[in-house]
Amino acid sequence: MSFWEYANPVKFMRLSDVALPWVVGAAALTLSVGVIWGLTTPEDYKQGSTVKIMFLHVPAAMMAINIWVMMLVASLIWIIRRHHVSALAAKAAAPVGAVMTLIALATGAIWGQPMWGTWWEWDPRLTSFLILFLFYLGYIALWSAVENPDNAADLTGVLCLVGSVFALLSRYAVNFWNQGLHQGASLSLKAGERMSPVYKYPLYLCMLGFFLLFLALLLVRTRTEIRRRRTAALIAREVRS
């Protein structure tokens, strides 16, 4: 029994059919508990109630980056091993990632207005997220522009590889260009946690909820893509005969 067996669309469909309701249920549960818990936390002594935006902002930002990494891995699997499910999963993940980036930018702006006194600042973190959003847009646009699905998967795969390098490069280049206003990471494996447990645990739950939400959306969208591919094949057969 190998992991690669699920590269078979039929096996993938069967497994995801069973798993999907559980993932959706778990996502709904963790997300609702996490968000409600987050909203009922006490107000921060400095930030007041605006601190609660964090429970959407941080998980969305985390997912925005991780979805791109997932697309990179999926593209690599497609380019190296030519598994169609992998390419379709990368395609399905991109719009979710773009929306996550947008959520992170929008909640950041809503938080930044009362806290920093500005909706937008050309801060390295903010700027690199905007650039990441542009990369997502380009990736989605290239998928929709190329007609042959295999060519589209190849071209977007190459774009994803090159884009990853440049997104990372831009991330550090903007550091050079402007000093930051955004705070550093409060949760880090290396430096330890610098956050009160009152906020920490609901935040962890929200992160888990966002991850499960992404997983659910990814499964639904990949299944849609596989079905769309199947209908296209059926129509093509119908037209030929």
Next chain:
Amino acid sequence: MTALLLRDLRLAVRAGGGFGLGLAFFLILCTLVPFGVGPQGGTLALIAPGILWVGALLACLLSLDRIFALDWEDGSLDLLATAPLPMEGTVLVKAAAHWITTGLPLVAAAPVFGLLLHLPAGAQGWLVLSLLIGTPALSMLGAFGAALTVGLRRGGLLLSLLVLPLYVPTLIFGAETVRRGGAGMDAITPLAFLTAITLAVLGAIPFAAAAALRVNLR
């Protein structure tokens, strides 16, 4: 390779439009900016490094789709693909031809445009140097974008969407070199970064662009 380069250059010069167009666009941009921000020398000098670099970038972008499109249409790209020269070499030569026809004239004319925008005299040398080092990367990344979109009917707009985010690091370090040079600060550090990016792009991107071209020629 030399034959291909000469052929591309000859085509660019004789077909017209491609050669001087980028330069004319750059001139128009530098004329329009003062209308937009006002004729005060101080303001212009402040934004000149950024405007000049953004202008160079956009002028470069204008002619990108011509890198492969013409050869794609008349089928000579298929012949080039079957030629003994590896695809990576073809891409490199195409990008070099694009750079010689658009990047190099921009570099040569940049001091004049710098004068138009009141660029401080101390920054002129840095402007030429940073453009000279940075524009090959623009052409190479552009060739990658052109290779991705060569088979598409409405590739032009998509090409800019794909290529412009890739230009961000080059733009940052290029404009920063000119700004620091103009302010009398240490401009070697951004220039070194710019050089590193250009060299890495020239070394690695031909493979990505060739892979994209092979897919499109399938």
